Amino acid sequence: MENILELHHVSKTFPKSDFKLDDVTFSLPYGTISGFVGENGAGKTTTIGCIMNTIIKDRGTIKLFGREMGDEDTDMREDIGIVYDGDNFPSYWTALQLSQVMEGLYTRWDRSLFQKYLDDFCLPGRQKIKHYSKGMTMKLALAAALSHHPKLLILDEATSGLDPVMRDDMLDLFLGFVQEEDHSILLSSHITSDLEKVADHITFIHNGRIIMTVSKNDLVYRYAVLRCKESQFRALAPSDILAYRKRDFQIDVLVPDGKEAVRKYKDVIADHVSVDEIMLLLVKGERI
Amino acid sequence: MKGLMKNNFYAVLANAKVFSIFMIILGIFVAAVISQSLLIGYVMTGMVGFSLNAAAVAKNEYVSKWGKYKLTLPVRRADIIKSMYLNHSFWLLIGAAFSGTVTGISWFLHGCPFDIPMDILTMFVLGISISLFMGAIFFPLFYLGGAERNEVFLIISLLCAIGIDLVIVTVVNDLTEPGITSILTGLVVLSASSLLAFVLSYPLTLSIFKRKEY
Numbered sequence: 001m002e003n004i005l006e007l008h009h010v011s012k013t014f015p016k017s018d019f020k021l022d023d024v025t026f027s028l029p030y031g032t033i034s035g036f037v038g039e040n041g042a043g044k045t046t047t048i049g050c051i052m053n054t055i056i057k058d059r060g061t062i063k064l065f066g067r068e069m070g071d072e073d074t075d076m077r078e079d080i081g082i083v084y085d086g087d088n089f090p091s092y093w094t095a096l097q098l099s100q101v102m103e104g105l106y107t108r109w110d111r112s113l114f115q116k117y118l119d120d121f122c123l124p125g126r127q128k129i130k131h132y133s134k135g136m137t138m139k140l141a142l143a144a145a146l147s148h149h150p151k152l153l154i155l156d157e158a159t160s161g162l163d164p165v166m167r168d169d170m171l172d173l174f175l176g177f178v179q180e181e182d183h184s185i186l187l188s189s190h191i192t193s194d195l196e197k198v199a200d201h202i203t204f205i206h207n208g209r210i211i212m213t214v215s216k217n218d219l220v221y222r223y224a225v226l227r228c229k230e231s232q233f234r235a236l237a238p239s240d241i242l243a244y245r246k247r248d249f250q251i252d253v254l255v256p257d258g259k260e261a262v263r264k265y266k267d268v269i270a271d272h273v274s275v276d277e278i279m280l281l282l283v284k285g286e287r288i
Numbered sequence: 289m290k291g292l293m294k295n296n297f298y299a300v301l302a303n304a305k306v307f308s309i310f311m312i313i314l315g316i317f318v319a320a321v322i323s324q325s326l327l328i329g330y331v332m333t334g335m336v337g338f339s340l341n342a343a344a345v346a347k348n349e350y351v352s353k354w355g356k357y358k359l360t361l362p363v364r365r366a367d368i369i370k371s372m373y374l375n376h377s378f379w380l381l382i383g384a385a386f387s388g389t390v391t392g393i394s395w396f397l398h399g400c401p402f403d404i405p406m407d408i409l410t411m412f413v414l415g416i417s418i419s420l421f422m423g424a425i426f427f428p429l430f431y432l433g434g435a436e437r438n439e440v441f442l443i444i445s446l447l448c449a450i451g452i453d454l455v456i457v458t459v460v461n462d463l464t465e466p467g468i469t470s471i472l473t474g475l476v477v478l479s480a481s482s483l484l485a486f487v488l489s490y491p492l493t494l495s496i497f498k499r500k501e502y
Contacts, residue, residue, distance in 0.1 A: 049501070049502070052359065052360045053359065054356050054359045054360065054501065054502045055501045055502070056499070056501060071364050071365050071366075071498070072364060074362035074363060074364060075362065077360060077361060077362040078362045080360065082357065082360045084353045084356070084357065086352075086353060087351075087352035087353060087354075088352065088353050088354065088357050089352060089354055089357070090298075090299065090348055090349060090351075090352050090354050091351070091352060092298070092299075092302055092348070093298060097298050100294055101291050101294045101295045101298065102291065103291065104289075104290035104291025104292070104293070104294050105290075105291030105292070105361050105362060105363060106291075106361075106362060107362075
């Protein structure tokens, strides 16, 4: 069993909306962090909803730890920690009340570990959550997600709203979490620079469809954007083009192998590509 | 289940504290004066008020993402719904305890506050019945219609519960001869029907909740 999470051909339609999740397939190997990227409304939260059964999928299979998770499989949810964007917990609670509730829900709830996170994150345990800042509520959610010793962390925009220093601390925490070989993180985020720092793989979703999954190594060392003139663009073989976008005086072309492209097309300039740029090209660009 | 019960308890706690203070002050007054109608009002307020509080805070979970988050916890959807019904029953018992204490004190100070002691039982059965019918109607409506309609569902369920009780009492009175048998029949029918409605409401709410997506 290599993957902690596997989605195969997962689809979900919403009768009152034009949006649908269409044939979503990707996997998350053990011991890795996978970034899940897409614009607002691309289907990230819906996909996470299908994984966690808060949304009921129409078709496809989702395997966690090698098996499908139903409502009855509470033992599987013991191994999952989740953080949603925004207020995860009722605002009238204190962190200590949260701990007491969680203690009655998780068999492996570690009160001392939770207290350690509260201390590390400078979160007052007796203060009501409604008096916390956004950053503090996110830290609290992360502390809660980690304090029952999960194997899989699912983070839905968990770093949004945090300042760069705080985000950096979080990312260090994530990297520490996956030091255990059987731990993994699915990190959905708009902040692509975070993913570049910690993700081993990045999956791009657009309009409910997975458009690309790429390893960070490939992203850094292989993928590139060719800056072409019109004539240079016409000379490119269609099989080399993943996506392209016409700008004022040039055409940006996403290619899967920058070095190979430079060898093959002598005059073009190849730049390293960022996650942001890939996303823009895949979402706003055109395909052949 | 323990965690869910704690969750529900904390949800009601802040409102319940305020309501308890109100009930204590009102209780002192009701116990001090001799007034049958005041005592009836107090008992009904206690029985229905606490469980009404419990139902009223159900929407708070959906103000935050906690309602959705709960589904990712190691609990079944059935447990979540079960905990709501147990919480409703728990606060009904708290209300009954307040009402019972004040009725007891009133009796101790002034003698039996009603013509016959059976009337006290009638009053309590009526209160419990209204509370149970209210819960039985409210929970399915809440999960069917969504948290944003919480207040209107509360009003509807409370009015329906009172209406059902009035219909039952009227029908029993019409079908039976006045007397102790009529009162006892009324009590049995009220208790049994409200309890049955409350119990049957659970699978209905669960079937609705199992289809809910967040």
